Amino acid sequence: QVQLVESGGGSVQAGGSLRVSCRAYGYIAGFYCMGWFRQAPGKEREGVAGIDSDGTTNYADSVKGQFTISRDNAKNTLYLQMNSLNPEDTAMYYCAAQTTFFRGDDCLTQWRYQYWGQGTQVAVSS
16 A cells, blocks of 8 residues: 655745655555646646656656656655746646556656545645
């Protein structure tokens, strides 16, 4: 049984930074992709950043140069460093993990993820 627990969300003013974390519990050795997704009020959930087991990263165009995803396999933890935050980044942020390999996977495809956390709220005020 795999459990993903996010932490580090909160409220910040525009221009500020936050780092959210995702601690994985259970059998995590087989994770191929891990990713961050977000859902803003009234909008569909979208992929933000993904990282595969080799450390290759991919980002949504809207956060390139602004967010950085990383994973520490020794600590079973995934991170998302968010800089220069703006109100449009306000959302519930979800961590997810995927064990299935897909050739050419950018680790941003939601339906491929089997495990999801409960989410951590990020609110950015202007």
